[in-house]
Amino acid sequence: MTDNQNQPRNYDAVLGGQSPPPVYGVVLGGIEGVKNCLSNPVIEVRIAALSEALKYGDAGLDVVRQALQDESKLVRRFAYRLLQHRVEPQVIQALQAYKPWNLEERLNEYQGDNVTQFANRQVVEFDTNIGITEPTNKAYALRCGYDENEEDLPSQLSRLLQEPNAHKLEALVLGLWAEAYERDSSEIVQALVDAKQYLTNLKAIFFGDIIGDECEISWIQQSDISPILQAYPKLEILQVRGGDGLQFSLPVQHNHLKALIVETxxxxxxxxxxxxxxxLPALEHLELWFGREDYGGDCWIEDIHPILFEEKFPNLTYLGLRNSQFTDEIANAIVSSPIINSISVLDLSMGTLSDAGAEELLNCQAISYLDILNVSESFLSQEVIEKLSTLDVRVLVNNQKQEDEDGYIHSRYCSVAE
Structure with missing residues (x-):
């Protein structure tokens, strides 16, 4: 007789009542008991049920696949971990649809060039002769040149707003404005705020796509960016380059912003x-480039304690604490932080991570539950890189740096400063 996988097996306890099982306890009642537990409001109970589900063949596999849509990020991540090495076609299809984090472009090496990809869209230069032909699939860029006779950025924005498809535009890149090393960005901020009645579907803004040949990153004169968030309630991605003068005047409340990226x-x-x-209750991606004290980067580990220990952004999937002169201190703190148990991607690249800091990560069990660990452009030895490669995690270790006797701290330096 064919074994009915939906019925309790010999090793199953019998489901006695409707009370939830103890957290991480034995799930009672076969596959039906698993399903009952997956409707329990306690996250730990649902996770415990998933750990039992695969005992029940295809029926259990279907239950785990469905858990990829669970309302809890922790449950979804646990289901993903259970399925990530499975080869069944239905599982592969489910995993392809499951996107715990979808800004893969942020893992690309910083080259100091104008972006060609933003918000999962190809970036194209706005041309009035062509107009806006793909308002949802492409990001349109506006930039001011060096020639005094060229249109300034507000004038270019005004021309873009005259396009019939302007109201459909979803992604906008704003590059160099006139004399960005002397004039702050407040005029551009105001022009963008004034455009809100035209750009009603805007979801992604890169404010300050300025390269070193135009103005060094630490020379860019920024200003208060918070009016942009107030003007665009549908905004999901805000990326800003340049830290000099950068402010977010409080209070700031935005219910839809999913990614905040600050490059300095x-x-x-x-x-x-x-x-x-x-x-920012919807924030899933927080990325901060700290830089050097010589250029205004006076942060230290205590300044990011609210992020690590106070659950300021409870829905984070990606945490990027990049380009830092105190990366070892970050590693030491994050392994004892509750946030390490909830994020999927930890990005400590471009900083000063040493073998000592990497060993802190290796000794933390929760690191093994990440999907991606990015420690590219650090100061790691081949021995430690080989240790990291044994983790059941996608580890990025590209372009390790060599210590420099003229560097900032103990001959180690962050990648982007001036």
Whole structure:
């Protein structure tokens, strides 16, 4: 007789009542008991049920696949870990549809060039002769040139707003504005705020796609960016380059922002404090480039404690604490932080991570539950790189740096400063 996998087996306890099982206890009642537990409001109970589900063949496999859609990020991640090495076609299809984090472009090496990809879209230069032909599939870029006769950025924005498809545009890249090394960005911020009635579907903004040949990253004069968040309630991605003068005047409340990316050669502790006080309930991707003290980067480990220990952004999937002069201290803190148990991607690249900091990560069991660990452009030995390669995690270790006697701290330096 064919074994009915939906019925309790010899090794199953019998489901006695409707009370939830003890957390991490034995799941009672076969596959039906597993299903009952997966409707339990306690996250730990649902995770315990998933750990039992695969005992029940295809029926259990279907249950785990369905858990990829669970309302809890922790349950979804646990289901993903159970399925990631399976080869069944239905599992492969489910995993392809499952995207715990979808900004893979952020793992690309920083080359100092204008972006060609933003918000999962190809970036194209806005041309009035062509117009906006693909408002949802491409990001359109506006830039000011060196020639005094060229249109300034507000004028270019005004032309873009006249396009019939402007109201459909989803992604916008703003590059160099006139004399960005002397004039702050407040005029551009205001122009963008004034455009809100036209750009009604805008979901992604890169503010400051300026390369070194135009203006060094630490020379870019930024300003208060928070009016952009207030003007665009549908915004999902905000990327800003340049830390000098950068502010997010409080209070800031935005219910739909999923990604906040701040690229600097020197990020002030005051700006970090403002970010920590922002109310961003939907935030999944937080990426901060700290830079060097010489260029205004006066942050230290205590300044990011609210992010690591106070669950300021409970829905984070990606945490990027990059381009830092205190990466070892970050590694030491994060292994004892509750956030390490909930994120899928930890990005410590471009900083000063040494073998000692990497050993802290290796000795943390929760690191093995990450999907991606990025420690590219660090100061790791081949021996430690080989240890990291044994983790059941996608580990990025590209372009390790060599210590420099003229470097900032103990001959180690962050990748982007001036």
């Amino acid at each position: 050669g020197g990020l002030s502790r005051d700006t970090v404090a403002q970010i920590c006080q922002m109310n």
